[in-house]
Amino acid sequence: MNMATNTAETIGDNHQTVGTPFVDNAKLSMRNVNVFYGEKQAIFDVGMDIGTNEVMAMIGPSGCGKSTFLRCLNRMNDTIEGCRVEGDLNLEGEDIYGAKLDVVPLRARVGIVFQKPNPFPKSIYDNIAYGPRIHGLVSKRTELDEIVETSLQKAGLWNEVKDRLDAPGTGLSGGQQQRLCIARTIAVSPEVILMDEPCSALDPIATAKIEELIAELSENYTIAIVTHSMQQAARVSNRTAYFHLGKLIEVNETEKVFTNPDHQLTEAYITGRFG
C-alpha cells in the first residue's frame, strides 16, 4: 500500500481545509496565504485564525510548511532570500505585510522562540535586558531589574538563576537555556509568542517544564507552536492545525483531532501511518 499516491489523490488541487479554521475572537487571522521560495511554492492557499489567548499547535510531516507558515507571522521569512509571501495576514486587523507596518515593532508584538536554545553569549541578565534595551522600554536601571526579574519568574527560571544573573546564559542546561529564551521573549511583553519546535532539543523533564510553562503563559499570551511531537501538541494546545505538503488540511479542537480527526490524512499522520 502506497500512501504517497493516496495522498496526491486526497489533497487534489482545490482542497478545502476541513474542521473549524476560523474563530470569532481571532488575534491573528490569515487568508489565502501563499509562500514561495523562488520558483518553488511552499504554502498553498492557507487560511486560518488563531484566537486570543489560545494555544494553536501546528503539526505535520517534515517539509509540510508549518515552520514556514509560523515564521510568516512575524516576518522572520524576510531574512530568507527569495522568499515571497502573498495573501492577507492580520494581527488584530493590522496587515502584517502592509507597507505601513514596521517589522521591528511587529516582532516586539509577536515574539518567537526557536528550536535550538539560542541565548546570546552574554550574561543571563543581559540576555533578558537586550530586548527592552533595544526597544527603549525602560529608562532606569531599577525598571530594567524589575523586567528581568518578572520575565524570569514568568519563565519559571528565577529561583534557579537569581544568584547568578551575571553568569553567562550559555552556561545553563539546555532546558534552562530554552526557558531563558522564552523569558527573553516575554521581556518585551509581546501579545503573541511563536514557538518553533521549542522542545525538540530537550530531554523529557525539560520538555515537561516547558509544556507546563506554555500552559501558564496561555492565560496571558496567544501562542502558536510548531511541534514534531504529536503528544506534545495534544498536551499543550487548544486547537490543532495539520499541514501537509504546504496545504492546511485540517484545523480542529485538539481533542477532536486526536480522537477522531475529520480528514483521512490527519488520521494517517497522527496514528503514524506515514510521516
Next chain:
Amino acid sequence: MNSNKPSTIDLVNRNLQKRYRAEKRFQIFGIASIGFGLLCLLVLFTDIVSKGAGAFTSHYIQLTVNLDPDDLDITDITDESQLALADYQGVVRKALRDKFPDVKKRGDRRKLYGLVSNSAGFRLQEILKNDPEKLGEQLTLWVLADDDIDTYAKSKNDAEPFTGRLNDKQIGWVNTLLDSGEMQSRFNRVLFTSGDSREPEMAGIRGALLGSLYTLLVTLVLSFPIGVAAAVYLEEYAPKNKFTDFIEVNINNLAAVPSIIYGLLGLAIFINFFGMPRSIPLVGGLVLTLMTLPTIIISSRAAIKSVPPSIRQAALGLGASKMQVILHHVLPLAMPGMLTGAIIGMAQALGETAPLLMIGMVAFIVDIPQSIMDPATVLPVQIYLWSDSPERAFTERTSGAIIVLLAFLILMNTIAVLLRRRLERRW
C-alpha cells in the same frame, strides 16, 4: 557456516596487522613532516642567532680626552658655528697618541687613529653642546672602536680570526688594549638608538624600526576598518547576484597577486598621480593597505559566516534591526576571527619589501623619522640593504636586524593571541 571458508573474524584479524602498520605509517609521515619543519626552523634560527648575536655587543676603547680650547680651536663657547667646526678629531687623535706614545711614524699613526670610530668626534661635540662647562676639562670616556677592530676583537678567539685590512701593529695594539682592560665589549646601544650609516659601527635600526611601526600603523588604521566594513557589507547586505560573485572572485584573486604589482600601483597612483612624496611611511602604509585588504576581507567574511545563524535569528526575533544585529552580535562574535585575519595581514605587511622598493622606501636614510610624513625605510628593506653591503660587520648587523624583526613579529602575534583570547566567547 562453510567449514573451509574462513570466518569473518579470522579475515578481520588477518588484515588487522596490515591496518595497524598502515596507520603507523600514516602517523609517521605526519611526524616526519613536522620534524622536517622544526629542523629547518632550528637551522635557520641557529644560523641567524649565531651570526647576529654579535650585533648586540660592540667594543669600546677607553680614552682620556683633554678638551683643550686651543686644541679644539674654540674661542667662544657660545658661538654655535665654532662649536660645529671645532677639531674634535684632533683631540681624539691626541688622546690616542698619549695612549701609545712610542708610535712615531706617520703611517703607523694613521693606523693608530683608525682604531677608533669616527663617531668619537661627534660624541665630544655632543658633550660640549649639552654642557659647555666641560670645556678645558679632562674627560675619561669609552668611545666606539672601528668596525674592523670590533670584528677582529670578536673573532680573536676563533680558529681563524678576522683580520681584514688590519696590519700586525694594529693587532698588537688591540691585544694590548684588551689585556689592559682599556678595550671592552659592551651592549650595543647604537644599534637601537641610531639610524642607518655607511660606517657599520655607527649603523642602527631605530630608523627602520620606527619606519616599520609608522607604516604598519597606517596600514592597520586603514585596512582593518575598510576590510571589516567591506566584509560586513558583502556578507550581510549585498544581494547575491552575478555582480557580487564577480567581486568575490576578484577579491580572492587579488589576494594572490604578487606584491610588487601593488608597489607599481602605489607608484603610479599615490606618487605619480597624487604627487605624494617618495619614501614616506604614509605611502608605504597605503600600498601595504592595498595588499593586505584582500586577506582581511576574506578572513573577516569567514569569521562573519561562522557566527551561528541562531544568534542572528534570536536578535531579529526580538525585533533588533539589521544594524543592531550586526553591531551587537555579529561583530563581537566575529571579532576574534577578524583579528586573526588582520594579524596575518599585518605580519605579511611587516615582512614585505617588494612593493616598498617601488615607492622609494629603499633609499639610504640616516635620519630617524619623526612622523608618517618623514622619509623612512622599513626593517626588511634595511635587512636587504645591509645584506648587500660588503663590510663584514654589516653581515653581523643583517642577522641582528633579522632577530629584531622576528622579535617584533613574535611580539605582534603574542599581543594578537592575547587580545583574541580576551575577546573570544563561547556559544
Next chain:
Amino acid sequence: MDKLHLDQHISRQYNADLEDLRTELLEMGGMVQEQIRDAISAISNADSDLARKVTTVEDEVDAREIALDEHCTLILARRQPAASDLRMVLAVSKITRDLERMGDEANKVATMAIALVDEGQSSQGYVELRHLAKSVLLMVDQMLNAFARFDVDAAMTVVREDKLVDREYKSSTRELITYMMEDPRSIGRVMNVMWALRSLERIGDHARNVAEHIIYLVKGLDVRHTSVSEMERQVSES
C-alpha cells in the same frame, strides 16, 4: 482490506499488535458465541451435560478478558495510540467487558437449564424461549461480523434488533405471567424460564453495547444513551 488501515503503520510491530488485538477479541467473541449457543440448546433440549460444559468454559472466557485488557494497557503504554488506533484500543477494552458479561449471562442460562432438567419435563415457556434465543443468536452473530468487518451498517442492524428483542421479551413475560396465574404450581418452573429469558435479553443488551462501541470505533461517534432514530441520523451524517 479494512477501512481503518490498521496494517499501514510505519512500525510493523504496531500493525501486528493491533492485528493481534483484533484476532484475540474475535476469538473471545467466538468463544462467547459458542457458550450462548450451547446454553440455549442445553435449555431447549434439557441437556444437563451440555449445560455443565458451558459453565466450565466460563473460566477460560474470564482469562481471555484479563489477557485482552492487559494487551490494551500495553499498547496504550507503549504506542500512545491516537485517533482510530486509540478508538480501537478503547473499543476493544470495552467490548471485552461486554463479552465477558454475555458469557456470564450464558452461564446463568445454563444454570437454569440444569435446574429445569432437575425439575422434570414440561413445555411451558419453551416456545417463547426458542423464539427469543433465535433473535439473540442472530444479534450476536451480526455483532461479531460487524466487528470483524468494522461494518457500521451491521452494527446498526444489531441496535435495531435489540429493540425487537426487548419487545419480544416483554410479550414473553406477559405470556409467562398468564401461565403462572393459570397454574400456580408451575410458578417455580416458569420463574426459572423467566430468569433464562431475562439473561437472554441481557445478552441482547450487551450485544447492543458492543454494536455502539463498534460505531464509536469506526465513526468516532459516541452513540451511547441515544435513541435509535437519533443514532441513525448521526451515523448517516458523519
